Amino acid sequence: MQKFASPGSFHLGVFVVASLVGSPLAAQVSDNRLPNHGDLSELQIEALGAGSYRMRQRTSRAFVDAGPAAIEVLRGGLDHNDAEIRLQCQRLLIEIRERQTERELQHLLTEYDPARTYRLPGWKPFAEACGDDASARGLFKRLLDRDASFMRWLQRVHDDPSYDIENQLEDQFRFLSPDTQRLNSGDLLSWSRLLLAGTNAKICQVPVLGSHIRCGLQCGPTIHSLTHGANSTATMRLVRSWLRRQSTTTATRATLRIAMLYECDTIAEQMARTTLDSHHASPASVQTALFYYVAHQPESASLRLANALDDQRVCQVWQIASLRRRAIQTQVRDTALALLLHLRGVDPRTVGFRDLQADPITIYGEQTFGFETDQERDAAHDLGQRLLAGE
Secondary structure, three states: OOOOOOHHHHHHHHHHHHHHHHOHHHHHHOOOOOOOOOOOOHHHHHHOOOOOHHHHHHHHHHHHHHHHHHHHHHHHHOOOOOHHHHHHHHHHHHHHHHHHHHHHHHHHHHOOOOOOOOOOOOHHHHHHHHOOOHHHHHHHHHHHHHOHHHHHHHHHHHHOOOOOHHHOHHHHHHHOOOOHHHHHOOOHHHHHHHHHHHOOOOHHHOHHHHHHHHHHOOOHHHHHHHHHOOOHHHHHHHHHHHHHHHOOOOOOHHHHHHHHHOOOHHHHHHHHHHHHHOOOOOHHHHHHHHHHHHHHOHHHHHHHHHHOOOOOOEEEEEEEOOOOOEEEEEEHHHHHHHHHHHHOOOOHHHHOOOOOOEEOOOEEOHHHOOEOOHHHHHHHHHHHHHHHOOO
8 A cells, every 4th residue: 555655754854854954054064074183164063053962963973072272262162152062062161171180180190290281270370389299199189189270379369460359259258168068077078278378479469268278277177187187298388388378477476376286397487486586576476475485495595584584564455254253464564574474384373373274285275374463463473583583
């Protein structure tokens, strides 16, 4: 029995034939031959929007296989009139970049060559702050895996001399708003990222960044994570790099204490010396600098302490919670006297420092110095000075 095509199938056949005949692109690529990788052209861009799925796939593979050589042509396709072609160009650029990053990263980890230029996002500023040994390269991979967008931003800031972080509020919000829960738990990668930002001369200008770092670095979980966690050799370099950035000016009490906490002795010594030699250092930072000298350089501490015996500036005021709530005030000279007595082998509590408690970093807890009244202070200083004089 003879069968006749339905009207619908007849129209479909006409449409297919008309499409193939009327399209210049179809006339050139209908044989589905792969384009020459060395001859990337607008024709191949057009093929990304071809009606044939097979043609689109084969053209996409040709671009990916061409690698970096295809980037310029694909960038041109981002302005194409066809939305599908624009989307495919964007997708292919991302895939090429990811493959290139993967190959570069594998080489960095397994065949590292210091003379080679690695075009990995964030690698150059990272290596400047953290080094390039096995521990550093391992940490870099983990950071790149965790947040590649942050590493690309870090690279952009590093490469662009005109980048002004103060006017980039969107970047500040996106990259410098720390995950408080992760930071409080001592998450190593969150802290590494924050410290890495803090070592950059431009980014460290953001005030909130410095306060987050100074507060968090003194917390137990953070200290343990950075000093004993995976890649601890590299994370400790980040701590030292951040501290060096801070040491260019008179140290605050917090940064000097952090240098002592993390046993960055060379940096701590520089900070303490600069602080005590400055006429503009805060009383609290002077107090911490005196702690450093007694704990780490006792042979040269006595002269520093003697010079501070006349410094009546207030460095701390604390509320003592006990049976009777009271406030104690600490002057710089109180700290100097107590530490001088300690160096002479005299327990400062015997002369009136009744609230004094031990501290593993600063010998005595900074909040336990001081007196409730001036009468108590004067009596302690009078007795202490007589003991020091050998009376």
